[in-house]
């Protein structure tokens with residue numbers, strides 16, 4: 001379990017008994033929601049990382065990321081409508097990005113509805129930039145997706161100390 005600095009909620013791995021609550025938030029958050037089965041299947045997927053945010057025993061949000069070698073994808077993230085603008089998604093996303101970066105992921109991708117200003121602001125605040133568009137990607141309603149990418153900052157070369165020539 002991890003906690004956000006100064007924030008009243010905590011994060012932990014999603015468990016099978018969270019799925020009904022997660023699916024309830026999903027149903028409120030999206031017009032074309034993932035079914036509960038999709039979360040259950042991903043809990044068994046070795047490349048998926050699913051985390052939930054909780055306050056006391058109350059589920060506030062969740063995040064699903066996938067990893068393939070040095071690339072990752074933010075597959076899903078949502079906060080319960082009553083818990084929005086309190087930093088839940090930011091904490092979940094920061095946690096996912098740190099974990100993926102620790103595992104060697106250097107690029108993260110995601111799709112977002114062009115009209116989803118809240119999500120786009122969240123991603124922009126974490127350094128994601130638009131790199132493409134998928135025409136007609138979403139339904140209910142039909143809409144283009146923007147493809148966003150985050151790249152890990154280049155690793156600075158470690159300065160090697162100059163060793164003076166040996167004197168004999």
Ligand SMILES: CC(C)(COP(=O)(O)OP(=O)(O)OC[C@H]1O[C@@H](n2cnc3c(N)ncnc32)[C@H](O)[C@@H]1OP(=O)(O)O)[C@@H](O)C(=O)NCCC(=O)NCCS
Nearest residue numbers: 029077078079084085086087088089090112118119121122
């Ligand atoms: C997008 C979503 C996940 C944001 O969740 P949240 O927990 O409310 O976000 P946070 O409180 O962590 O916000 C972090 C930052 O994102 C941006 N942001 C979040 N919601 C915003 C909004 N409604 N308008 C403008 N900026 C917003 C802000 O920069 C915010 O920082 P600030 O509050 O210090 O200004 C939430 O609105 C949601 O569940 N939407 C429906 C599902 C969805 O669209 N998921 C993304 C699919 S790609």
